[in-house]
Amino acid sequence: MATIELDQVTKVYPNKTQAVTQLNLEVADGEFMVLVGPSGCGKTTALRMVAGLEEISGGTIRIGGRVVNDLSPKERDIAMVFQNYALYPHMTVAENIGFSLKLRRLDSVEIKRRVQEAAQTLGLEGMLNVKPASLSGGQRQRVAMGRALVREPAAFLMDEPLSNLDAKLRVQMRAEVSRIQRRLGVATLYVTHDQTEAMTMGDRVAVLAHGTLQQCEPPQILYDHPANLFVAAFIGSPAMNLYEGEVEVAEGQIWLRLGDQRILVPPSQQEARPGLAAYKGRKVAMGIRPEHLAIGHELPDNPSVLHAEIDLLESLGAEIIVHFRIKADHLRPEGAAAEGEDETLPLTIGLGGSDKTAPGVARVDPRVPLKVGESVTLVPDTDHLQLFDLETGAAIYD
């Protein structure tokens, strides 16, 4: 039982690559902290520094209040699950799980009891005497978990432990890992590039990009109030629609102009974002999540509608993902395309005019009849608009 604290932690590799820059992070006792970011963002390096497998170039790491900068992994009392499991091939499952206990010279009865207990938790009872070679991927993953939890360590470190499993097993293990972690109540630092894992598993999620912490909040807050453009684009699937818009004041109201259309910034937004006043006449980044766009009609009492043309329809049964094109300046910050996502959206047919168009995505009710190529009216839920400074990328609040 302990906390993990990273204080201004920096990693510079001998070839001058700055992998992690002044990272501040505090994992509370029993907390499940997910470190998420695109590949190469420094998340694994950060984890390895906590484990003691990578030297710390600057800053301080504390585990349970104790500075561990110069301690060997052995002295840090942490357990780690590796992406590729790293099981000892010459040992049986029981020996793999019990290896750390044997190194600590526990007596064999106690080792056996704890290995049994871990095996029971993970459903490995039947295979304690086989070697890893004859196990399936999912079973190997469980053994790797077993090796970590038999330790009863001060902290768990997990480096993309589910990324090698097939999709179905991954969903199952996701729930299982969360359940085990909650039951053991051990501070956990979990690295992943999969934002679904981040959202579903983390008590809090820390988003990393270029070795710098972007935001660290509970998943829902991260989703609803991204601190900057990177987080806005990275979290959420399909990704948030982002456009360049201009802040206009007309008729005593604040409007956002997108190409030749405009939407009203509602009073609720103006209240929440007093800083917006300073942007009058300037361009900002406007974001809206796919689920906050409805297909509707122009109504006299709602001036905030957008006209778009349907490009592609993807029916998922419970909802339809509508890919559309809209006349606006597209913003595609780095991180917008999550790993594995196809970046090439279908080419547009155009909206009549010669102006540039930007792609967008809406999630709508499957019962709305829609056709590809059709012009539709999108009704944004303007209470959920996100606004960012174009230069700094930071969300506009104060």
Next chain:
Amino acid sequence: MATTPASAALPASTPSSTESAQVVSQWRKSRGPRHLGNQLLFYLGVLVVLLIALFPFYWILRTSLESNSEFVQGVGGANGIIPAHLTLSSYIDDFTQLHFLTPLINSAIVALGCTLVTIVVASLAGYALARLPIRGAGVILTFVLLAGFFPILALVGPLFLLLRDLGLLNNIYPLIIIYLVYTLPLATWLLRNFFGQIPRELEEAALVDGATRLQTLRKVVVPVSIPAVFTAGILSFILAWNDFAFALSFLDTPGHFTAPLAIVVFGQSQFATYYNRIDAAVVVITIPIAILVLIAQRRIVSGLTAGSLKG
């Protein structure tokens, strides 16, 4: 009869499944003869290759079981593919008259000694080259490989002068070091490649599990590497055991001969070369190699870390 369509469908399913079984067996039959012909051809090919490969060995064995007089008479008549009388007299002659045991022991000392030194040096060198951030590791490896391909006879001259000046000629022990010329490049490469393939995470997992550096090496790296070390050892032993060039150049009294060298002088008499005695000795020195190869077969280097990582 008023059967509902559902109940009618049930019994119908049984004949249809036997029908499909018939189709399969018919297909097998039609495919049968051609399939058999292919197999015959395949095994015939295997047989021919086997005969070509094994015939010289058979002939060595056959000759070694001939008596001196039969050997001198030559092959013909009753003394055909199988000798007229099988006898172990050549073997007995080798060990009694010709004292073959001494060169065998010499060979064993040299080959085992060389293997031991090879394993220790090559393991350490291989691990260092695989894991430590050595400047110019690539150059070192290339050089090691080049040394392995260097013509042995080109080394005989300089080494002869060296041994002569050190007063170590006609002595088997320097051969332990000299045979490293054969064994070290091969063993270093083999082990370096093997260590390089051991996932780093394996060592890191052990460190996190609470092992010290030395414990990691002893309890994880070494056990995982045993098959590779074994393979390197066996190959080294075979190379050292089979050497002829160095032994011929550096040894000159029969009491110091290694087995391959001793064999050559065996058959020589003033009037004839007794190949039956030579072949008997050849069979004897082949036995340890054959045993080693059989053991090595079971410890093939590939697939050693199977199961450690996600496949």
